[in-house]
Amino acid sequence: MKFKSPPVNSLSLDFITEFCIGLEKLENNRECRGVIFTSAVPNIFSSGLDITEMCGKSMEHYAEFWRAVQEMWLRLYGSNMVTVAAVNGSSPAGGCLIALTCDYRIMVENPKFVIGLNEAQLGIVAPFWFKDTFVNTVGHRVAERSLQLGSLHSASEAHRLGLVDELVPEVKLQEKAAAVMAQWLALPDHARQLTKSMMRKAVLDRLVAHREEDVQNFVNFISKESIQKSLRMYMEMLKKKKR
């Protein structure tokens, strides 16, 4: 699955809706046993949640958007398919989350590409299920420091921390992703699927059990004037950086 929503593959409500539909089709297709996620936009895997969906909109919109984000995560983290992230560009916040939900992450070894959960830098808080997914990948200590600092890690640092499993030159990315997929698909599906489900169940169940509460927390948090101000300033900063 190739993300193609220029300029930065931001995860808008439309993007997420289309993504979930596409994923559901693949999940229901018995002939499809695995998916490789990558980007068709040069230098960007995904810039994370579309900030404009969280800024200056109604409470109803925030709730609808957050339900869609939850749905995307539940489908991806709970997928029965083998999922490989071929990270061919920067991948902050929600973009990093997509990579973290996969079974294996391969990143292009470009020092300009960064990845991480940088929410704290925007003055917002990564919700518990982002945090849980991160902890399950890199462990508690690395996750705690990285989340508090809102760190965006270079590809080599991400590899050192275990945030990505492997680094490759750009030209080798697709070949490597296909080789990893073949290795994972060589196992019987039922054994691999049950093992994956066992490893992820507690974290998935936690969101399912608290889904509406999580929506309300998000809506209350994001609609605070202080948070709206932080997001507006962040968007301004992104625009100024270009000038």
Ligand SMILES: CCCCC/C=C\C/C=C\CC/C=C/CC(=O)SCCNC(=O)CCNC(=O)[C@H](O)C(C)(C)COP(=O)(O)OP(=O)(O)OC[C@H]1O[C@@H](n2cnc3c(N)ncnc32)[C@H](O)[C@@H]1OP(=O)(O)O
């Ligand atoms: C205790 C109670 C707790 C309760 C908690 C409950 C719930 C939790 C609450 C909130 C959690 C919300 C979670 C959010 C997760 C996220 O994903 S937030 C998004 C974070 N993303 C980023 O920080 C990335 C920002 N973007 C960049 O750093 C750069 O754009 C880039 C990706 C590195 C690319 O750089 P490049 O130079 O190539 O491009 P530009 O910067 O010029 O960008 C082009 C264009 O795109 C716009 N844009 C970039 N990113 C986004 C985005 N994420 N959303 C929307 N728009 C984006 C940028 O502004 C430019 O626009 P233009 O100037 O109009 O062309």
